[in-house]
Amino acid sequence: MSVAAAADRPGTAATAARFSPQWIVGQLSGVVLHIAVIGLTLAWMVPTIGILFTSFRPFTAINSSGWWMALSPPFQFTLDNYSKVLSSSNLGRSFFNSFMISIPATIIPIAIAAFAAYAFAWMKFPLRDWIFLAIVGVLAIPLQLSFVPVLSFFVAHGITPSALPPGLQYLPVWLAHTGYGLPFSIYLLANFFRALPSELFESAEIDGAGTLTVFFRIVLPLSVPALASLVIFQFLWIWNDLLVALIYVGGEPEVAPLTVTLANLTNSYGQGYHLLTAAAFFSMFVPLIVFLSLQRYFVRGILAGSVKG
């Protein structure tokens, strides 16, 4: 295709003799650039588009032809895969569980991190800088190191889905995600809080504002951009997490989030693959909406987290 486009251009340029050779080269490379950009982007979207089409195709069609054949007549589309997988599996329950896990596991670490970041940024206490340094170090520690001791602590103290009352069954995952999410949240927020102008704090103090007033009325409102990106980041992180959920509630279908249920379906549906595509798309639904509507904050969070590091 690029060859055809390239061959086409010089012809048109030749008829318009007033155009210089540089202009032609410029136009040519422009065309090649657009083809490369659009081509790469399309290639990148093929896997997603493929699974989207497959999830709406009937079983026989999926088995006999590739998803791209759905683009030509006869156009066979159906909702069967969705209705079957939703009625035969635990996906509905898991969808609810994903919310029950993700929302508190987003709120708790970010609130606790905001308290701590405020102290790290604007209070003086012994060993402050060393403790902060330790938190930066902990950022890289593999979570794997913590699984066995934390799990045996939970089991020994009855903090397991089967031992806890309904509604609190998610407690082990909430607590674990809080511990695991804190270092990054503290790091990000402390950097942001520290960048706030110190005059704000001095004048607030002169006006007699207490610590709480400064925190809730000045620091938090000014940090909405940082908080927003952190919330989105943490929410997507937890919604998409498989490992932590597997470890702490993996054996309990009543409490398992979408990722765990989907992974189990992958292992059990050897031949029912057409249903799996629908299940996968169902699990992508919420993160894609969050991402598409709040993309700006998400990207900003990623930049704050890595460029400063």
Add this chain to the structure above:
Amino acid sequence: MDWGAVLSGIPTLVVVIVAVPAVLVAYIVGTEYLVRLLPDAFRPRVRPWIWVGPALVFVFGFLILPAILTAKSSLEDSTGNFVGLLNYQRQLGDFPTGGAWIAIRNNVYWLVLYTLVALGFGLLLAVLFDRVRYETFVKSLIFMPMAISAVALGVIWKFMYWYQPPGVTQTGTVNAFLGLFHVQPQIWVQDPKVDNFAIIAAAVWGITGFAMVILSAALKGIPADLLEAARVDGAGELTIFRRVIFPLMMPTVVVVGTTLVIFALKAFDVVYVMTGGNFETDVLANRMYKLLFFSGNQGGAAAVAMILLAAVVPVLIFNLRQFRAVEARR
């Protein structure tokens, strides 16, 4: 689907959404009132610990203390008897294919290929997209896989790599595409010759957007007059990229690279979903999971976790140095 169960759960969800923040606010407001009861001189000494306290308890209790306990249990058998380095010997003694060596080899594949290919693609896309007006749009399309779970990513790519015997219509995108060039279909995720690369390619597809977004931001930070000056001096676009753009982006490339290295070492979900670690695709994180839950071998699992830690330590030291350098410039 049991929508009934879901609907009946909604009140619980609402209660949790209201109660959790209420407890957190109550903690900080309540303790602050207690602090105010203290004599003036004590307040500044007590107050910081109340604000950092919960965070320290969690970080210590969920990360630091467990890491120490894991280090200890890597030297014990499953009943808690001290066995010295036996667990490590079992994992590392049987070079090159026994114990943890397959997983270590695959983590090295991940480390090198995943990091370099994602960086390379990210840089290429950032530079290309910088030159078109619809940049934001194409960038968000490339970035989209970042929003979906690695489990969904694994399902998507299992389907991309779907295999039918030769002669039958190939329904998997990759094999069908290769068929256009008369290449025999491959069993991508079960053939030890190619499966690691196939899985890493899938993971790269997911993470390239991350590298691209950060590198693209760094690219935008390069002053335009610097590039203009180079062009006036007659430098070609390639020379400008090699001599001006790339050196200026180097710090960001290093930061993105270290993040990718950590991701590569922790690789788990994609492998778990696509092969479960079979067909010689095991990685350390998955091996640890299997030792723990299927073999009940706590000491072995702890030893594998410690190997993972040893691999992360250089990155950890690098991060700390980097952090202190940034602090020194403040």
